Structures are given as C-alpha cells and as structure tokens.
Amino acid sequence: MSTVYDVIACPVCSGRLFPRGKSLVCDAGHTYDISSSGYVNLLPPGRKNNAVTGDRRDLVRARSRFLETGLYDAVSDVASGLVLHALNGKRPVFADFGCGEGYHTCRIASAVRDKLGAVTGVGIDASKYAAEAGARRAAKNSFSSFSESGGDLGFVAGNFFDPPVRDGSLSCVVSMFAPVAYDACLRALGKGGALVVLFPGPDHLIELREALYPEVKRSERSLDPPKGFRGSEKTEKKYKAPLEDEEVLGDLLGMTPFGCRAPESAKERAFDSGLGDVTVDVSAVLLIRE
Numbered sequence: 001m002s003t004v005y006d007v008i009a010c011p012v013c014s015g016r017l018f019p020r021g022k023s024l025v026c027d028a029g030h031t032y033d034i035s036s037s038g039y040v041n042l043l044p045p046g047r048k049n050n051a052v053t054g055d056r057r058d059l060v061r062a063r064s065r066f067l068e069t070g071l072y073d074a075v076s077d078v079a080s081g082l083v084l085h086a087l088n089g090k091r092p093v094f095a096d097f098g099c100g101e102g103y104h105t106c107r108i109a110s111a112v113r114d115k116l117g118a119v120t121g122v123g124i125d126a127s128k129y130a131a132e133a134g135a136r137r138a139a140k141n142s143f144s145s146f147s148e149s150g151g152d153l154g155f156v157a158g159n160f161f162d163p164p165v166r167d168g169s170l171s172c173v174v175s176m177f178a179p180v181a182y183d184a185c186l187r188a189l190g191k192g193g194a195l196v197v198l199f200p201g202p203d204h205l206i207e208l209r210e211a212l213y214p215e216v217k218r219s220e221r222s223l224d225p226p227k228g229f230r231g232s233e234k235t236e237k238k239y240k241a242p243l244e245d246e247e248v249l250g251d252l253l254g255m256t257p258f259g260c261r262a263p264e265s266a267k268e269r270a271f272d273s274g275l276g277d278v279t280v281d282v283s284a285v286l287l288i289r290e
C-alpha cells in the first residue's frame with residue numbers, strides 16, 4: 001500500500017524523502033523538520049518570495065471558521081464525487097494543490113477511504129499557516145501524517161508550480177479555487193491520471209459582490225483542455241447558502257480575495273444590507289492526462 005513517502009520529494013534535489021526521528025531526510029542529506037503540528041515545510045529554501053505567495057494567518061483562520069459552518073460541504077462533495085470517479089480502478093493516491101487549511105482535502109480523503117478502503121493524500125499549500133491547520137485537521141480526522149511507519153494524509157508547505165512530489169506518483173490532482181499549475185500536474189500525474197478543477201461560476205457570491213462593488217462582471221471561464229489533457233463535461237453546483245449571522249459574513253469577507261480588497265465603506269454597506277442568503281455557484285471539470 002502507498003504512503004505519503006511514495007509521493008513527496010525533496011524540494012532541492014527531487015530525491016525520495018524518508019522519516020528519521022522528527023525529520024524527513026533524502027539520500028543527499030537534505031533535512032526537513034516535522035513540526036509539532038505534523039506538517040513539513042518543503043518550500044525550496046532561500047527563495048525570497050516564499051513568505052508572500054501563501055495566504056496570511058488571519059485569512060486562513062477566517063476560511064477555516066467559514067468552512068466549518070458546512071456551507072460549502074456541497075462543494076467538496078462535488079470534488080469527492082469526481083475524485084472517486086477518477087480513481088476507479090487506480091491507486092487511490094491524490095494531492096490537493098493549494099489545499100488551504102485542508103477542510104476539503106480531509107473531506108475528499110475521508111470519502112475515498114470510506115469508499116475504497118484506503119487513501120494516500122498530500123495537501124500542498126504555499127502558506128505554512130494553512131499547512132499547519134491542515135495537519136491538525138488531518139489528525140482530528142484520524143489520518144496519520146509523517147510517521148516512522150508511513151502516513152496516509154500529509155500536509156506540506158510547498159509551491160504548486162514546482163510541487164515537492166515525485167514524477168508520475170499521483171493518480172489524481174485536485175485544484176479548488178486556486179490557480180491551476182498544468183505543467184506541474186502533467187509531471188506529477190501518471191498517464192491516464194486525473195486533474196479535478198473546481199472554480200467559481202458567474203453567479204458565485206453575486207449578492208456579496210453586488211453589495212461591495214458598483215459594477216460586477218459575470219465572467220465564464222474557458223473550458224478548453226490545455227495541452228496534454230483531454231476534458232470532460234462540466235459539472236455545475238448552484239445553491240443558496242444562508243449567512244446566519246454577521247460573524248459568518250465577516251469570515252466570508254475575510255476569506256475571499258474581492259472581500260479582502262474591498263474598501264471598509266463597501267464592507268460596511270454589505271453588513272448593513274443584511275445579506276441573508278448568498279448564491280454559491282461552482283463549476284468543476286475532470287481532465288485526463290493523455
């Protein structure tokens with residue numbers, strides 16, 4: 001059975017990583033500490049921009065609180081359904097590129113474990129705060145991360161454009177609400193492997209965007225499969241999510257890029273309008289590596 005050590009790779013030399021005490025080490029001797037929360041920082045050392053690509057701690061916390069309301073569970077159910085479909089007959093080994101605090105990653109991994117009896121997953125995020133939260137969440141959901149004997153769901157700080165994973169080691173990559181690193185996915189997936197992409201549809205959080213901005217664009221994303229992939233039908237999920245109180249609205253504002261960027265006066269308008277229900281409009285595609 002696969003473990004996280006069959007997936008992750010040294011970000012310096014791409015060699016295999018093995019557990020040694022409280023660290024991971026490759027054959028060349030590059031060493032990475034396993035943090036007390038259980039995540040490992042596999043961002044390439046010495047790159048100045050490491051600190052700025054990932055989400056800030058406050059944003060990670062806002063998203064964690066919001067997701068724990070369950071209002072986006074139907075969204076991760078779409079992802080889980082596509083991942084299960086994609087893994088049919090394959091090794092149940094997946095990674096979540098830009099996993100955030102691992103809420104959806106853990107739900108997908110649980111769905112795979114329940115249905116297929118085993119799972120190996122790796123959550124990768126540039127934010128160490130997100131990777132740390134993911135590791136804590138995995139432990140709460142009875143997953144083991146980087147232990148001496150293996151690990152079924154590990155969270156690492158890493159760059160999904162140059163992910164610390166072994167070539168062809170994955171059956172499936174998930175990319176939810178994040179830029180898609182197609183070239184990296186081609187490298188990490190074996191032939192016939194699947195890339196599951198979830199992205200906002202034109203009406204996603206439309207009530208919130210209209211409350212924040214005088215003009216709102218409803219743009220459709222192109223679905224042409226990129227080079228090296230063939231595509232499938234689009235799956236759409238659209239429903240109303242009740243924002244029960246101001247705290248939930250505050251967290252939603254705090255976790256969305258347009259909410260973070262909005263001027264304070266616009267945020268106040270959103271609170272004053274007492275939004276009520278907001279539209280969740282999400283599209284998903286399953287791409288197969290040729």
Ligand SMILES: C[S@@+](CC[C@H](N)C(=O)[O-])C[C@H]1O[C@@H](n2cnc3c(N)ncnc32)[C@H](O)[C@@H]1O
Pocket residue numbers: 053054055063097098099100101104124125126127130158159160161175176177178
């Ligand atoms: C909008 S959030 C989505 C998080 C999660 N997938 C979800 O749907 O809740 C995008 C995530 O991508 C991460 N991210 C951005 N650039 C990245 C990069 N180059 N490598 C890895 N993660 C990155 C951010 O830190 C953030 O957690």
